[in-house]
Amino acid sequence: MTKRVYLDYAATTPTDSEVVRVMQPFLTEEFGNPSGLYEEGRKVKQQILDARGRIANLIGARSTEEIIFTSGGTESDALALLGIMRKHKGHLIVGSTEHHAVLYNAELLAKEGFDVDYAPVDSAGFIDIDALASLIRPDTTLISIMYVNNEVGTIAPMRKIKKLISDVRAQRKEDGNEAPIFWHTDACQAAAYAGINVAALGVDLLTLNGSKIYGPKGIGILYVRRGVAIDPLWRGGGQERKLRSGTENVAGIVGLARAIEIANELREKEVERISELRDKLLTGIVKLIPKVVINGPTKEAGEEITGTQDRIANNVNVSILDIEGEALLLYLDQSGIAASTGSACDSVTLDPSHVILALGKPYEFAHASMRFTLGRETTKEDIEYVLKVLPGIVETLRKVSPLNLDIDATEMSQKKAFIADGLPHWERNKK
Amino acid sequence: MKDEKKTEEKFEVVNTHTGQGWVYSDIVKDHFFKPRNLLLEEPKDSFDATGEVGSPACGDMMQMWINVDTKKDTITELKWKTFGCGSAIAATSMFSVMVTENGGMKIDEALKIKPQDIMERLGGLPDRKIHCSVLADKAFRKTMNTYFREHDAPSRIITDGAKVIDEKLNITDHDIEEAVLEGARTLEEVQSKLKAGAGSPEAIPEIEQLIRFYSEKYYG
Numbered sequence: 001m002t003k004r005v006y007l008d009y010a011a012t013t014p015t016d017s018e019v020v021r022v023m024q025p026f027l028t029e030e031f032g033n034p035s036g037l038y039e040e041g042r043k044v045k046q047q048i049l050d051a052r053g054r055i056a057n058l059i060g061a062r063s064t065e066e067i068i069f070t071s072g073g074t075e076s077d078a079l080a081l082l083g084i085m086r087k088h089k090g091h092l093i094v095g096s097t098e099h100h101a102v103l104y105n106a107e108l109l110a111k112e113g114f115d116v117d118y119a120p121v122d123s124a125g126f127i128d129i130d131a132l133a134s135l136i137r138p139d140t141t142l143i144s145i146m147y148v149n150n151e152v153g154t155i156a157p158m159r160k161i162k163k164l165i166s167d168v169r170a171q172r173k174e175d176g177n178e179a180p181i182f183w184h185t186d187a188c189q190a191a192a193y194a195g196i197n198v199a200a201l202g203v204d205l206l207t208l209n210g211s212k213i214y215g216p217k218g219i220g221i222l223y224v225r226r227g228v229a230i231d232p233l234w235r236g237g238g239q240e241r242k243l244r245s246g247t248e249n250v251a252g253i254v255g256l257a258r259a260i261e262i263a264n265e266l267r268e269k270e271v272e273r274i275s276e277l278r279d280k281l282l283t284g285i286v287k288l289i290p291k292v293v294i295n296g297p298t299k300e301a302g303e304e305i306t307g308t309q310d311r312i313a314n315n316v317n318v319s320i321l322d323i324e325g326e327a328l329l330l331y332l333d334q335s336g337i338a339a340s341t342g343s344a345c346d347s348v349t350l351d352p353s354h355v356i357l358a359l360g361k362p363y364e365f366a367h368a369s370m371r372f373t374l375g376r377e378t379t380k381e382d383i384e385y386v387l388k389v390l391p392g393i394v395e396t397l398r399k400v401s402p403l404n405l406d407i408d409a410t411e412m413s414q415k416k417a418f419i420a421d422g423l424p425h426w427e428r429n430k431k
Numbered sequence: 432m433k434d435e436k437k438t439e440e441k442f443e444v445v446n447t448h449t450g451q452g453w454v455y456s457d458i459v460k461d462h463f464f465k466p467r468n469l470l471l472e473e474p475k476d477s478f479d480a481t482g483e484v485g486s487p488a489c490g491d492m493m494q495m496w497i498n499v500d501t502k503k504d505t506i507t508e509l510k511w512k513t514f515g516c517g518s519a520i521a522a523t524s525m526f527s528v529m530v531t532e533n534g535g536m537k538i539d540e541a542l543k544i545k546p547q548d549i550m551e552r553l554g555g556l557p558d559r560k561i562h563c564s565v566l567a568d569k570a571f572r573k574t575m576n577t578y579f580r581e582h583d584a585p586s587r588i589i590t591d592g593a594k595v596i597d598e599k600l601n602i603t604d605h606d607i608e609e610a611v612l613e614g615a616r617t618l619e620e621v622q623s624k625l626k627a628g629a630g631s632p633e634a635i636p637e638i639e640q641l642i643r644f645y646s647e648k649y650y651g
Contacts, residue, residue: 324490326516327463330455334464343516344490352490363488400466400520402494402512403487 005337005382009212009314009375010150010189016214016262019255023216026251034248035237044250051257058260059208060197061223068222068240069253073188075233076207076222077101079244080184081109081144083230084205090141090179091115095127096358097151099186102144103354119145123360124297125154126310133164138172142182147201148189151342151355151371152296153307153315155194156185162202182228188212192263193271193313204228210252214376215259219252266376274374275313277383279306281372282316284387289394291321291407295356295369314374319356319365321405323397328370331393337386342369362409456554459521466520468527470496470510478510480581482574485566491515493523493570499578505535511570518556519566522549526567542575542589544568580625596641597634600625604641611645618642
């Protein structure tokens with residue numbers, strides 16, 4: 001068997017063996033329904049209480065009731081957006097590079113009649129604060145801006161957003177405008193390396209899940225600040241303060257609490273180790289392969305290319321021009337390397353990465369984008385192996401390709417394919 | 432490339448966002464990792480005709496070059512380059528084999544090859560990927576149209592469903608739209624792009640009208 005080098009940790013992580021160990025009893029002997037008043041139920045309920053308390057503590061929440069357990073990041077995002085907007089009405093703003101879990105629920109709300117605006121980002125993926133400020137209306141209820149972008153690793157200017165929202169609140173008070181304004185952030189990609197403290201961040205709602213932090217899949221939380229009312233997505237037995245009915249995923253909850261603890265313990269060391277490996281990979285790719293464009297924040301320090309303070313430690317995203325991402329992904333896979341691409345061919349709707357496009361890059365750059373995300377198991381040898389294999393694969397695929405794109409391009413190179421009505425198929429489908 | 436040893440196992444690509452699997456057959460894999468008839472060092476002007484379809488913005492683009500045996504009316508050589516995903520590369524490679532095997536296919540036969548025929552030879556493609564393989568036969572038709580136009584055989588040009596504007600030269604509204612997108616703005620420029628020469632004089636007003644229409648549509 002070929003050696004496997006897994007570099008798609010932003011997609012999901014393996015579950016930590018210690019996490020699996022603490023989950024084990026709840027998949028077997030501790031099977032009781034926590035709503036039961038008898039001993040089997042009480043024991044399990046106590047474990048959920050304990051996990052909830054530890055998680056609240058770990059993320060800087062003031063009280064355990066601020067933690068709502070869900071099935072993961074997508075559900076938490078949906079609950080935040082639909083829950084706030086359906087309860088409070090008004091106007092919604094989401095970042096243009098948000099995860100589809102936010103974007104598609106924003107689209108759903110638009111269909112329900114809500115006004116939705118999209119906050120633009122600059123060429124490195126940072127939210128344009130002035131543009132965001134100018135989108136805020138007297139009736140804006142919710143702003144959803146992710147903490148760390150899952151594709152290009154940009155860490156949002158959280159302090160500036162916090163300041164902006166507190167300014168808006170002060171202004172509304174002065175104006176006698178009693179409409180509330182809330183801030184939700186999807187922090188799934190941040191939990192392992194950036195650290196989460198809801199009080200310091202100043203957010204009202206926060207999404208976090210297990211599958212990106214070496215915890216179990218199928219479990220997540222939505223932090224909802226005390227006093228913020230939301231509508232549930234569905235009704236049922238009334239668990240989670242009636243906000244998320246359904247028998248609790250006990251093993252998942254216990255596992256998630258442990259996963260967050262471990263992530264916190266390892267954070268400092270891992271950030272240092274992994275960002276060094278990330279910079280080695282970034283520098284190597286740019287040095288060894290011509291016509292590469294880095295996506296997301298970086299800086300050059302002499303010969304080295306490094307992620308800035310505002311790039312998450314484990315993310316490398318590059319557009320390797322003139323070749324197509326899915327083809328590259330398959331060649332890499334054949335060589336034992338797992339990575340991901342923003343190419344249209346690798347998406348269900350066959351549209352290219354909205355994140356790369358939002359950075360102001362042409363479609364061709366999105367089709368050519370490759371993301372390598374590092375993790376706990378990644379070693380120096382892994383990175384050296386990628387740097388040994390990748391240039392040859394790129395050379396092979398460039399021989400196959402008839403393209404020769406301009407590295408500084410900002411527009412589509414050819415409009416020919418869109419002859420039918422001058423639009424790419426994914427734009428046509430929107431209409 | 433590393434070891435290419437044959438395996439019976441299917442090659443599965445799973446989308447990270449959806450978990451949906453795309454299974455490529457062994458034949459697809461083989462053509463993808465070892466493309467046949469790729470244009471490598473050959474000078475591009477040593478071919479009788481070339482044609483290009485698709486766009487890098489769309490994610491798939493393909494160029495083809497052919498040589499023709501004029502006596503037998505067969506394809507002696509077909510070379511290509513493709514920017515695209517696994518199935519696009521494999522489908523073009525397979526198409527090039529189908530057209531050139533056994534001494535070369537009759538042009539009229541080759542023009543009849545449908546995407547389904549390519550898929551069959553590849554042992555199937557994932558449903559969602561079929562649009563990619565459609566490009567190979569389209570690129571070929573386009574290459575042959577260029578060949579027919581340049582070799583005094585306009586009657587053989589395949590016009591598909593497009594509206595024929597110039598009956599004599601078989602110029603369609605698509606041809607004109609494409610010439611405009613490639614930069615042509617006047618009748619002369621369009622004629623030179625299409626290497627059309629003088630066609631039916633009665634078609635000229637409509638050609639000019641279409642040039643204005645498409646110029647305004649895309650650049651107006």
